[in-house]
Amino acid sequence: MAARRYDLPFAEDGSGRFLPWMIALMVYLAALATVAALTTRAVAQRWNAGLEGTATVEVAPTGDAAATDAAVTQALAVLRNTPGVVAAQPVPKEEIDRLLEPWLGPDAAREGLPVPRLIDVRFTKGARVDVGALTRTLVTAVPTARFDSHSVWLERLQILGDSVQLAALLIVALIAAAAGATVVFATRAGLAVHREFIELMHLIGSRDSYIARQFQNHAMSLALRGGVLGVIAGALTIGALTVISRPIQSALLPDLAIGAAAIAVLALLPLLAAGIAMLTARITVLRALKQMT
Amino acid sequence: MVRFQGVAMRYANGPEVLKDVTFHLEAGSYHFLTGPSGAGKSSLLRLMYLAHRASRGTVSVFGHDIANTPRRLLPGLRRRIGVVFQDFRLLDHLSARDNVALTLRIAGIREDTIRAHVAELLAWVGLGDKLDATPPTLSDGEKQRVAIARAVIGRPSLLLADEPTGSIDEHQGMRILRLFEELNRIGTTVVVATHDQRLIARFHHRVLRLADGQFTVERQSMGI
Numbered sequence: 001m002a003a004r005r006y007d008l009p010f011a012e013d014g015s016g017r018f019l020p021w022m023i024a025l026m027v028y029l030a031a032l033a034t035v036a037a038l039t040t041r042a043v044a045q046r047w048n049a050g051l052e053g054t055a056t057v058e059v060a061p062t063g064d065a066a067a068t069d070a071a072v073t074q075a076l077a078v079l080r081n082t083p084g085v086v087a088a089q090p091v092p093k094e095e096i097d098r099l100l101e102p103w104l105g106p107d108a109a110r111e112g113l114p115v116p117r118l119i120d121v122r123f124t125k126g127a128r129v130d131v132g133a134l135t136r137t138l139v140t141a142v143p144t145a146r147f148d149s150h151s152v153w154l155e156r157l158q159i160l161g162d163s164v165q166l167a168a169l170l171i172v173a174l175i176a177a178a179a180g181a182t183v184v185f186a187t188r189a190g191l192a193v194h195r196e197f198i199e200l201m202h203l204i205g206s207r208d209s210y211i212a213r214q215f216q217n218h219a220m221s222l223a224l225r226g227g228v229l230g231v232i233a234g235a236l237t238i239g240a241l242t243v244i245s246r247p248i249q250s251a252l253l254p255d256l257a258i259g260a261a262a263i264a265v266l267a268l269l270p271l272l273a274a275g276i277a278m279l280t281a282r283i284t285v286l287r288a289l290k291q292m293t
Numbered sequence: 294m295v296r297f298q299g300v301a302m303r304y305a306n307g308p309e310v311l312k313d314v315t316f317h318l319e320a321g322s323y324h325f326l327t328g329p330s331g332a333g334k335s336s337l338l339r340l341m342y343l344a345h346r347a348s349r350g351t352v353s354v355f356g357h358d359i360a361n362t363p364r365r366l367l368p369g370l371r372r373r374i375g376v377v378f379q380d381f382r383l384l385d386h387l388s389a390r391d392n393v394a395l396t397l398r399i400a401g402i403r404e405d406t407i408r409a410h411v412a413e414l415l416a417w418v419g420l421g422d423k424l425d426a427t428p429p430t431l432s433d434g435e436k437q438r439v440a441i442a443r444a445v446i447g448r449p450s451l452l453l454a455d456e457p458t459g460s461i462d463e464h465q466g467m468r469i470l471r472l473f474e475e476l477n478r479i480g481t482t483v484v485v486a487t488h489d490q491r492l493i494a495r496f497h498h499r500v501l502r503l504a505d506g507q508f509t510v511e512r513q514s515m516g517i
Contacts, residue, residue: 197384202367203376204372204396204399205368205372205374290364
């Protein structure tokens, strides 16, 4: 038997030709939005993991180096005697100078700027430390000390991460809706073009579901082709951005690392597009055919 | 089998093309439907193959009052009706084989069964060497034979043919009408619309005559 794909002449139907390109564009945008969301999530998790279970004590400079040293020593003593604190180490002055260098320049240390001293504090994993009580004890013992549990920073980071993910999700939802609308338009155009054939198929006993299957399989095939094209274009764009961003060394710029989860999600996008197209075409055709005799 | 009671038909808001048509086709009967061009033969057939609704009166097919038959039951009724359209209505992008097979595919018949039956029937109508030809490459006579094969492949209970011999030579025409008689002998009700009075005269069947939308039934043609 000769190769037969569809009973309806979709190959001669111009209304479906633009569909793969529209779907490709939408899947491309969805791929970028998805990777943006996954990257933000990964960065937030990385920063969260790095800061969780730690705190920083800042001892303000007094102008007298010996007095500042004494205050740091006093703060270390308080911290090391606190149950749940596994380590408290002063951050070396060279490290503080290095951290400030991008903002104050390389000569900041030599110019004698009053730079606070920092103490890294690590808590025992799972320990429940009464941060309020520790802060009060610390400030009583060392009035120039300030305890930073990173909670405000982590909270803001969490909000930022959640917002980016929500925005990406909304973008993907809007793209899915636009893809659905595109499929509805293409399917209605196809129904109009093939009306005569559809009537014939009805007359020889075709059920609506048989005709709908023709349209849904055609839409699925076109969307799958477009989806694969879109996701390949998205992957190439992300790859190019990764290469471009690699030489930029900055703690503030996230890595565009594409993990297994991201690859899996990207691979699912064409299937999702095909599924949306199939379902939308089926519903559109069944609704339209109900109006026919 | 088919019963019309006071049936009228109009297209959109146009004038009635059929008026007060009343007749009954018994199961297993064979009728010619005749009348001058524009008399309403094709319109009457459209009502019979459920392509159009009567504007008034009652059309009953296989015991179903069509006006009150749920839409979901229509495909089942239509599968029991084979139609040879005057303009063939073949799908140009499909081969002769796939055009004929379409009727069986729609009915959910297995592909291997379809393959055997379609090839056999197309060979019978003289198109055994044109199985993979598409309609645009076929002559009108060949297209008509494909259309006839498509109409009869599903062994319909009711066969409606609109000018089925109009584009084929007399020899092929006789063969096709004898095929219809074979089907009629095994129980298929046949209605052949034609304005060819010579053809009607050669077969000994009842004649439904239409003129100006009005209808008369003649008991039998002059058989030879």
